[in-house]
Amino acid sequence: MVYRLSASLSGHSQDVRGVASPTAGLVLSASRDATAIVWEKSQSEPKFTISATYKPSEGFINSIAYVPPSADAPQGHVVTGGQDGIINVFTLGDPSTEPAYSLIGHTANVCALTSSPTGNLVSGSWDTTARVWRDFKELYVLKGHTQSVWAVLCIDENQTLTASADRTIKLWNQHKEMQRFHGHNDAVRGLVLVPDIGFASCSNDSEIRVWTLQGDLVYTLVGHTSFVYSLSILPSGDLVSSGEDRTVRVWKDGECSQTIVHPAISVWTVSTMPNGDIVSGCSDGVVRVFSSVEERWAPADELKLYDDTIANQALPSHQLGNVKKSDLAGPEALSQPGKKDGQVIMVKNGNLVEAHKWDSNTRTWQRMGEVVDAVGSGRKQLHEGKEYDYVFDVDIKDGAPPLKLPYNANENPYQAAHRFLTRNDLPLTYIDEVAKFIEKNTSAVTIGQSNEQYVDPYTGASRYVPRGTSSQAPAPSTSYGSGAVNSANVDPFTGASRGSGPQKILPVLAPLPFKQANVTAMQTKIQELNESVKASDATLAFTAEEGANLTEIIGALSTNNASVLTGPHITLVAGIIARWPQASVFPLIDLLRVVLANNPAALKSVKDKQTILSALFGALGIDQPWEMPLPKARETNVLLVNRTIANMFVPQAGSLPAAWSTTALESLGRIPAEAWTKGTLLALATLLFNYSCAIHHSQKAAQDQETHLALIETVLKNPNSEPEAQYRALVAFGNVVKSSAKPKLGKATSTWLRLSSAAAKKNAEKRMQDLVNEVQSLIV
Missing domain, CATH: 3.10.20.870 (PFU (PLAA family ubiquitin binding), C-terminal domain)
Structure with a gap:
């Protein structure tokens, strides 16, 4: 049984990120070109043609699913999820291209969708949650992952599997976590049911793992040479996978039985039909159908063109391992048969290095293309859950x-x-x-046949750039929404496009935590200072319990396992800060900041947040005279306290902070203007911005709105304030003015107009000019 090309469906202009093929005559595809396409064929029309195109918004569509027929939808529903966090449901066969339902709940990109035979829908999102929907109404929210949920799978009406960039897979019964699966060494990208066994998962670690639902690893499939993005199952029970190594692979009895190379960089998604055909979606925007039935193969000239296209491509060396030309054999190596289907070898042919793949069905080596130096130092690298070159x-x-x-x-x-x-x-x-x-330290390589630049909205990974085109125009921008735009030319703070025309920036509602940390250095400094404190007053040093808890905190942060940290860990650190000398507390304040940044939920379990603020402002000496210039130790504490409180406001986004926020802002307002430095003003501006995110949706004015505005004015007026601090403070002001409860500025309007104009003069960047224009239009 050999799969060959059956059809190439061209209709998308950018990456195809999702496909579904519920019947032999129906294919659904979703693309980052903001469209979903319905492809159909019938007995009278043997070729797939476009029967409907949906465009629910201007943002990327990254996932698609089919919901079986119901009374109100005899042909079923098409469900899409995308960049705006909204799930749209379309009625298949309805001449209207407007959504029948729009499901609201996710706060970030919806990157995974699946449905059950009875119509339950499960979605996964960048917001770290999965959601179960019944009758297009939210039934459960599955919370527990610490990074994006990249794959979801219905086991039955009550059981759901989710897979995440946090490297774990979770089994849920309704909304309760029942089982956790560990084993992958990188982000888990795909899930599929395996009959009579359990399920399979695939990952950026290049592996496919097959599990029982009880948590046992049955076996591991190794063969892909880069990230594995998607899985599906054939009617025979054989697995199908796709990945960043340009291939779809068919797995039978634990071995790769066929490797289908694609003329594209990334094979993002794969699906199977009830008749055993395979459907793939790629970074070149093409949907392809492959069949093992010769009668359904494409004409001979199309098959030859497809094979020639693959043979003439340039391949990145990181997909094939390290290339050392001096160690390679010549073309004579191709006279020896391969050991298994899909085996790749490289041969030196003159000055070129060529890759060839063994086809066990034809017993021949097939040329895959020329191997060139790869972008980056190897395969794409993961940094904070996203992929980079x-x-x-x-x-x-x-x-x-x-x-x-x-x-x-x-x-x-x-x-x-x-x-x-x-x-x-x-x-x-x-x-x-x-x-x-x-x-x-960067260079470009020629890969594939496309001259487009691609930016993966799903992971942040870019497409490769043709050689000698460093001056190419940026990728086209999309509409601004919720503080993020996927564009090659964006404001790195707000995400707003820096196009030629005026851009709508406000509101910007994604808080900015201070996360950068050197935990090992903190630990060393804390231990060093503890010995110093102990020498002067033994009663101030750590107790055995405190030392053990600090070790637990450091260990959790060092292993990216901050989710185990809770309220008591926070109050413990605050207690030590409260009793240590002001000159010695800075690494403890910084440790508290990092705990809050990596596990914001821990703050919610602290009942008395005033004790934390009391410790922090005690470390500042808020009630002591402010001599100028500030001693270095005190200036450092001002910086770290502002960063820590900025992180305290992050989990408050979308809700009105409690009384402790009044204490925080009023105390900061007591610091004299001359005490603020460039670094501390940036930290303060970030704090004020994070607070503005929290109060934006409030229906009533915050109890400390006046203090908040006064501190924003402090940043804008201070001569030490750099453009970035002024920009963040002005965004904070704009968020408040744009909020449900606008401040009553009255006579102060002229002051804000003057301050915003002064900020624009100090910072001539277009983003500042656009922001000032928008703010002034709101207050005039």
Whole structure:
């Protein structure tokens, strides 16, 4: 049984991110071109043709599912999920292309959809949750993953499987977690039921694992050479997979029985038909159908064109392992048969390195293309749950660990440099130096037949850029929504497009936590200072219980397992801060900041948040005189306290903070203007922005709105305030003005107009000009 091309369905202009094929005559596809297409064929029309095209919004569509027929939909429903977080339901066969239902609940990109035979729908999202829907109404929210939920699977009406970028798979009974599956070493991307066994999963670790529902690993399938994105099951029970190595693979009895190479970089998705045909969706925008039945194969000339297209491509070396030309055999190696189907070898043919794949059905080596140097230092690298072509280590100072600088080959180096500097609170004066570093250490390669630049809205991974086209125009931007735009030319703070025309920026509702940390250095400094404190007053040193708890906190942060940290861990750190000398507490404040950044939910279990604030402002000496210039230790504490409180506001997004926020803002308002430095003003501006995210949806004015506005004014007026701090403060002001309960500015309107105009003069960036224009239009 050999699969060959049956049909190529061309209708999308960008990556096909999802396919479904519930019948032999129906294919559904979803694309980052913002459309979903229904392809149908009948006995009278043997070729697939487009019967409907849906475009629910301007954002990418990243997932698609088919819901079986019901009384109100005799042909079933088509369900799409995308960038805006909305799930849209269309009635198949209805001449209207408007959604019959729009399901609201997710707060970020919906990247996974599946349905049960009786019509239950399950969705997975970047917001780290999965949701179960019945009759297109939310039934359960499945909470427990710490990163994006990239795959969902219905076992039956009550049991659901979810897979996540946090490397775990969870089995749920209704809304309760029943079983957790560990084993993959990277993000888990796909799930499928395996009859009589359980289920299979695939991952960025290049492996496919088959499990029982009781948690036993049955076997592991190894063969893909890069990320495995999608799984499906054939009527025979054989598995089908697709991935970043340009292949669809068919697995029989634990072995790869056939490798189907595609003329595209990424095979994002795969599905199977009841008749045994295979459907794939790729980064070249084409949906392809493959069949093992010769009568359904494409004409001979189309098959030859397909094979020739593959043979003439350039392949990235990271998909095939490290290439050392001097160790390669010549073309004579092709006279020896391969060991198994899909085996790839490389041969040196003159100055070229060629890749050939063994086809066990024809007993021949098939040329896959020329091997070229790969983008980056290997396969795409994962950084904080997203994929990048490069992740550089940047040494900032001696003795400190390097910072991570992620970069995609199609990005503007200045955009990546700006993101890196603001993320790590480094002066923007370094932007030219960082951009030149990126340009010096990156290069492009020719891959595939497409000249388009692609940015994966699903993971953040970019497509490769043709050689010699560094000056290409950026990818077209999409409409702004919820603080994020998937564009190659965006504002790294708000996500707003930097196109030529005015852009709507407000509101920006995604808080900015301070997450960068060197946990090992913190641990060393805390231990060192504990010995110093102990020498001066033994009663101030750690108790045995406190020492054990601190070790537990450090261990959890070091292993990316912050979800185990709870309210008592936070109050323990706050208790030590409260009793230690002001000059010694800075690593403990920083540790508290990192705990809050990595597990915001832990703060919710702290009943008395005033005790945390009391410890923090005690460390500042808020009631003590403010001599100028500030001693270095006190300035450091001001910086870290602002960052920590900024992180305290992150889990409050979408709800009105409690009374503790009044204490926080009023205390910060007591710090004199001359005490604020460039770094502390940026931290304060971020805090004010995070607070504005929290109160935006409030139906009544916050109890501390006046104090909040006064602090924003402090940032905008302070001569030490750099453009980035002013920008964040002005966004915070815009969020409040745009909120449900607008502030009554009255005579203060002229003051805000003057302050915003001054900010625009100080920062001539177009994003600031656009923001000022929008803010002023709201208050005039």
